[in-house]
Ligand SMILES: [Zn+2]
């Protein structure tokens with residue numbers, strides 16, 4: 001079928017909405033009419049090839065929509081189902097079988113290889129294959145995805161709002177709830193109050209953490225962090241961020257989440273921890289000597305992916321919190337028409353918009 005997709009042709013170029021060809025879903029795949037797609041920092045990194053990805057490509061890995069058709073053997077959803085799209089995993093390696101699909105043996109190939117599980121492409125333009133990010137390519141009116149990408153959701157929910165659950169939101173909330181397993185009384189410091197960091201703040205509040213410190217460069221994001229549950233906010237330009245967090249927490253945080261993507265901030269995050277504390281980073285590894293820092297202060301430092309989330313289990317949990325008024329997702333969102341994708345990206349890069357969500361026509 002012919003669809004419209006935002007094509008990235010070369011590194012650093014704007015997205016161009018073009019007519020492209022999308023193949024039928026094959027065995028184990030579903031065709032989804034995309035209703036909305038969040039823009040994640042990873043999409044922007046890929047646009048600039050900070051993270052290598054084959055081009056030309058269609059990006060987008062926070063899609064939400066309605067299943068139109070399924071290929072042979074699909075049991076996860078049927079036509080008409082409302083779905084959020086999350087990352088791809090194989091479902092049958094030891095990690096997947098053990099309930100840890102975020103550590104899937106084929107994670108990189110399925111999410112970063114640009115192709116479907118069988119090695120072929122579903123998107124084509126002028127007779128040439130287009131790579132699909134996260135097996136999703138949801139910056140488009142339609143997508144063909146593997147069934148493990150599908151997370152069915154109740155049809156009364158606003159799919160536009162749910163879209164970012166598929167990556168940014170589950171990454172931040174999952175860091176707190178799945179990775180740290182932070183509970184009542186825990187002390188958490190969050191570095192970077194974008195969509196990932198603010199999702200962590202909301203999750204920490206829902207979990208009953210007693211101290212939630214948010215650090216960021218933008219005043220409006222810190223104000224939002226405070227509204228969403230941060231007990232303290234810090235201007236990231238302060239020289240003494242780590243010392244200030246040590247003072248606030250009375251000796252250092254139990255957990256620190258580095259969500260700013262900056263290696264130097266990762267160092268601050270390590271310095272802000274109490275002995276025995278845990279640091280998780282979602283993109284750039286912290287600039288520090290791991291062996292010394294981890295040994296002397298008995299820190300645990302881990303790069304995490306998608307918040308250690310099993311999307312089909314964790315997204316319904318977060319939706320339950322949202323329904324109960326304890327996870328106000330809507331506060332992060334700003335909607336843009338699909339045609340305004342490049343403006344949405346610019347607003348996200350400049351910091352004005354926390355979570356841009358593209359709304360597809362029709
Ligand atoms: Zn697997």
Ligand SMILES: [Zn+2]
Pocket residue numbers: 040041042043061167168
């Ligand atoms: Zn993402």
